[in-house]
Amino acid sequence: MIGKKITEAFNSQLNAELYSSYLYLSMSAYLASRNLPGFAGWMRVQVKEELQHAMKFYDHIIARGGKVQLTAIDSPPMKWDGALAVAEHTCKHEKKVTGLINDLVSLAKSEGDSESGKFLQWFVDEQVEEEENVGKVLAMVEKAGDSQSELQAVDRELAKRGK
Numbered sequence: 001m002i003g004k005k006i007t008e009a010f011n012s013q014l015n016a017e018l019y020s021s022y023l024y025l026s027m028s029a030y031l032a033s034r035n036l037p038g039f040a041g042w043m044r045v046q047v048k049e050e051l052q053h054a055m056k057f058y059d060h061i062i063a064r065g066g067k068v069q070l071t072a073i074d075s076p077p078m079k080w081d082g083a084l085a086v087a088e089h090t091c092k093h094e095k096k097v098t099g100l101i102n103d104l105v106s107l108a109k110s111e112g113d114s115e116s117g118k119f120l121q122w123f124v125d126e127q128v129e130e131e132e133n134v135g136k137v138l139a140m141v142e143k144a145g146d147s148q149s150e151l152q153a154v155d156r157e158l159a160k161r162g163k
Contacts, residue, residue: 002064006116009107011069015059016100021050023076023093027086036083036151038159042137045161047091053123060119083151087138094134098127 003011028043061068079088101123108116137158144150 002061002116003111003113004109004111007061007066008060009104010057010066010116011071013085013100013104014054014061014068015071015073016097016123017050017054017057018070019073019076019095020097021047021054023071024050024090025146026076026078027080027090030078031083033085034083036154036155038157039083039086042158042161043086043090049116053126056119056122060116064115074085083144083154084141087134091131091134091138094127094130098131103126 023045024046028040028047031037031040031043058068077089080089101120105117105120105124108114108120140154140157141151144154
């Protein structure tokens with residue numbers, strides 16, 4: 001049986017993951033409007049991953065006898081000052097999520113919930129990968145600078161994701 005504190009914290013994270021999906025969907029729409037279909041597609045893959053993360057929390061709560069509580073999802077931003085701002089925002093957001101996951105790990109330890117600790121290890125590993133991947137995208141977009149031709153080359157590279 002999952003404890004009350006862990007259930008509340010996992011529900012909060014489930015909703016944070018849904019917000020991440022919503023944020024990345026907004027970024028994808030923005031990038032598509034900026035004629036960057038590859039980058040927009042890359043973000044759509046992120047959308048799906050964040051939904052999968054949310055469902056992992058959902059399933060874990062239910063499997064351990066907890067009650068899922070879905071709350072309202074805040075509206076994400078809809079405009080950025082270009083692809084670089086999107087990449088920077090994505091990096092900042094992933095670092096925030098890493099902090100949230102680390103807080104959950106600490107809570108699981110303090111509550112003596114080894115099952116949740118084992119469950120969360122996947123997310124710890126995932127966040128290392130997420131930060132690395134987003135960091136690479138940020139570096140590519142930074143390198144492109146103000147060059148439209150370089151940015152289009154980055155867009156073509158990002159279009160390869162999921163293929």
